[in-house]
Amino acid sequence: MLLISISLLLLVAASSTTIAQNQDSYEGPGFENSLPEQHMLFLKGVEENQYLDRNWTTVTGLPSGSATFSKTSSFTLPTIVDAYAPPVQEPFRFEGNISVILFASLETSSNVCSATNIPVGGPLGASTQFSITLSMGGMEVLSDVETESIVMTKDRTDPHLFLASVNNVNISMNTGDEVRISIQVSHECAVSGTLWWGTYDSRSSIIFEGEIIETEFEVSVDQNRMVRIEFTPISPWGVSDFSSQSIELVGPLPWNEMWHGKTVHEDLWLDHFEAPDGFSKGQSNRTILTWTTEKPLDPGNYMIDACITLSDQDPGESCHSWALLRFTVPEDEPPILASIAAAAIVPLGILIWIGASLRGSALPIPAYAAAIVLALSCIATSLNLPDIEDEYYREGGAAPSFMLLSHDPDFGAVSLSELLEGSDVVVVGMFTSGSPNADRQKVDFESARKILSSEGIRASFVQIATGDGLEAYNLDDYSQSLNGSWPILLDDSTVGKSLPSGDTDAVVVIDSAGFIASWEPGSMSPSDIQKASERASYGSGQNPLKLLSMIFGASLLPLTVLALPSERRYEAPEKILIPGVGGFMTLAAAALGFLTWATPVAILSSAGMGHHWILVELALSLALIYHGASMVARGRIVEVEAISASFHSRLNPDYREWRGPRRFSEDVYLGLWLAWISWIMEPSMVAQGVGAVARSGLFGLAFSPLVLLAFSISAGSVVLIFRSLVMSFGNYSRIFGNLSVGVRPRAWGVAVAVMGSWTLVTIVIGPLTSIT
Structure with a gap:
């Protein structure tokens, strides 16, 4: 029973200990570090030229430095060492204890000294003693302090240790001050002695017990969730005191699972850093080592676990000082209003309109059923609307027009239009002051420029230093290393915030029409720059096939309701027409409707309006509201009706008789609505797909109308597919279509007006703010 009781008590005690340890675990972000308790200055040099430095030598065997003394010279207490440390590079205050250790021996092992040693300092005394004076910044902290008196018997392989110390030192040193040590010796033995230094074991030195060095770690997380690590090593003698560092980035982890030296699964071990990616200057002109x-x-809690080796510590150890920095990568900031709200507002607007229409004459149930289905089908389309947020950049938009001052006066002010002039692409490197990505971009740009030049692609390169508090002098060193290879522009974050990357490190490739062809955070490899530049000349993937691919999504579902036939029954042509004429006429009419929207967009982008594209998009959103309001008020759009009637009147009379202007205009409207939906889904599809080709050269300018025609044919094909899909339901489609012929256009007008208003608000609150 006693054994069981003791076991239970031990179990409870162990549990209590575990709980206490958990209570001491970290509960949030913070910084902890461990620094050595002792710091060293080592005696170095040769007998004629001695000095102090901070490097613990790894040399073994015969000491590299020594000072020999004999009995004869000891009568005058000669000075055998007078050494200085390098001047301190910044002011510091030392509080603590100081010791001086000296390693000395006889020239050869001998018992002569011990045999001839007579106490009380008689004439035959044979002891050895050192007298030490140590000053810091001209103030003596040890003044002729004597070590213990030792009768030496050993040689250099096992030297004697002499010690002098002083406690509770409180002294300050200013920049340029020096530490000086002066050593005198009293040696009463007939056998000569030697003071040794300069080996791993015989390290005659000064020991400081107190705080001398500091380590500061900071982490910054940009809006792209790229992490920049900054390590500021602080020592009175400069950054060279810090020999190396090994940094682990680990996470995401719970706070209570973070500690120095933690072993984690390889999935949580994210990165390892040693040699710095770059350098910058911080407070008091201190050197900052940077990594990115x-x-x-991913959002979550992370830790930086750093091991640091110091020059004045035992080189046999791998981690003289450690630091643990815990930080959080936050979730992306939520928008003011997400597009999911639009997905609720648009169908709700249609339902409210249906409710309001019931106050008048009642319509057949199939008409309201079609309107409700239309409302539900708008949900997927509305989810493609942009979030309402105060971001300057509109997804799928063009690069902002800018003119920025260059760091180099020879370049003056540089604008985007100047960079685009005569270029197929402009490669922009954004970086914040002191970021190592500036050098990464430099290396990548130099390689990419050679590759693009060999392929005949005309490219302009530029780097833009961005961020709040940017100062031109911070770029002096980097500008010298760049040596005028390309301009370095200065941005107060205005241009940076108007790019998809934000005002942080990134590479952005801009095509000849001024649209974003590609971008990556940090830097971009030469091969990726090459691929983006090649694709930019062909619209960066914005081609007619992309329009056709939209069929496989849910965003075009409203077209299935809008494509319902308005005729009660199908009437075959009285005259013989070419086979498939109905499909050709639907395709042509829908292509016409698409061109009604796409032609001015393509012309403006080809004319170079990409620099001011946000104003074009502002006009487009107003046009979308107008189209929606016209459909609600009149069930038609005057301009579209005029274009449709003009085109229809030019058809062969046999075709006009078989398919009247009303039926023809329905397909024109379907093409127009497809254009608007495609703009909501891919704002730059037509503008970039045609404009970038048109501005790529004379051949591109001649080829661009064919690209626009291909877009219109693709649009007509999409409408034809939807028409055919709806007609596959036979008379059911005709019943629902005919009974809702007056409801569907107006209900869709409500949806269009709401979507246009939503887009207008996103432009006014976000991108438009950057140019006002």
């Missing part, structure tokens, strides 16, 4: 991650981090 190559990929964005």
Whole structure:
């Protein structure tokens, strides 16, 4: 029973200990570090030229430095050492204890000294003693302090240790001050002695017990969740005191699972840093070592676990000082109003309109059923609307027009239009002051420029230093290393915030029409720059096939309701017409409707309006509201009706008789609505797909109308597919279509007006703010 009781008590005690440890675990972000308790200055040099430095030598065997003394010279207490440390590079205050250790021996092992040693300092005394004076910044902290008196018997392989110390030192040193040590010796033995230094074991030195060095770690997370690590090593003698560092980036982890030296699964071990990616200057002109991650981090809690080796510590140890920095990568900031709200507002607007229409004459149930189905089908389309947020950049938009001052006066002010002039692409490197990505971009740009030049692609390169508090002098060193290879522009974050990357490190490739062809956070490899530049000349993937691919999504579902036939029954042509004429006429009419929207967009982008594209999009959103309001009020759009009637009147009379202007205009409207939906889904599809080709050269300018025609044919094909799909339901489609012929256009007008208003608000609150 006693054994069981003792076991239970031990179990309870162990549990209590575990709980106490958990209570001491970290509960949030913070910084902890461990620094050595002792710091060293080592005696170095040769007998004629001695000095102090901070490097613990790894040399073994015969000491590299020594000072020999004999009995004869000891009568005058000669000075055998007078050494200085390098001047301190910044002011510091030392509080603590100071010791001086000296390693000395006889020239050869001998018992002569011990045999001839007579106490009380008689004439035959044979002891050895050192007298030490140590000054810091001209103030003596040890003044002729004597070590213990030792009768030496050993040689250099096992030297004697002499010690002098002083406690509770409180002294300040200013920049340029020096530490000086002066050593005198009293040696009463007939056998000569030697003071040794300069080996791993015989390290005659000064020991400081107190705080001398500091380590500061900071982490910054940009809006792309790229992490920048900054390490500021602080020592009175400069950054050279810090030999190396090994930094682990680990996470995401719970706070209570973070500690120095933690072993984690390889999935949580994200990165390892040693040699710095770059350098910058901080407070008091201190050197800051910087690293940056190559990929964005997921939101969560992370830790930086650093091991630091110091020059004045035992080189046999791998971690003289450690630091643990805990930080959080936050979730992306939520928008003011997400597009899911629009997905609720648009169908709700249609339902409210249906409710309001019931106050008048009642319509057949199939008419309201069609309107309700239309409302539900708008949900997927509305989800493609942009979020309402105060971001300057509109997704799928063009690069902002800018003119920025260059760091180099020879370049003056540089604008985007100047960079685009005569170029197929402009490669822009954004970086914040002191970021190592500036050098990464430099290396990538130099390689990419050679590759693009060999392929005949005309490219302009530029780097823009961005961020709040940017000062031109911070770029002096980098500008010298760049040596005028391309301009370095200065941005107060205005241009940076108007790019998809934000005002942080990134590479952005802009095509000849001024649209964003590609971008990556941090830097971009030469091969990726090459691929983006090649694709930019062909619209960066914005081609007619992309329009056709939209069929496989849910965003075009409203077209299935809008494509319902308005005729009660199908009437075959009285005269013989070419086979498939109905499909050709639907395709042509829908292509016409698409061109009604796409032609001015393509012309404006081809004319170079990409620099001011946000104003074009502002006009487009107003046009979308107008189209929606016209459909609600009149069930038609005057301009579209005029274009449709003009085109229809030019058809062969046999075709006009078989398919009247009303039926023809329905397909024109379907093409127009497809154009608007495609703009909501891919704002730059037509503008970039045609404009970038048109501005790529004379051949591109001649080829661009064919690209626009291909877009219109693709649009007509999409409408034809939807028409055919709806007609596959036979008379059911005709019943629903005919009974809702007056409801569907107006209900869709409500949806269009709401979507246009939503887009207008996103432009006014976000991108338009950057140019006002």
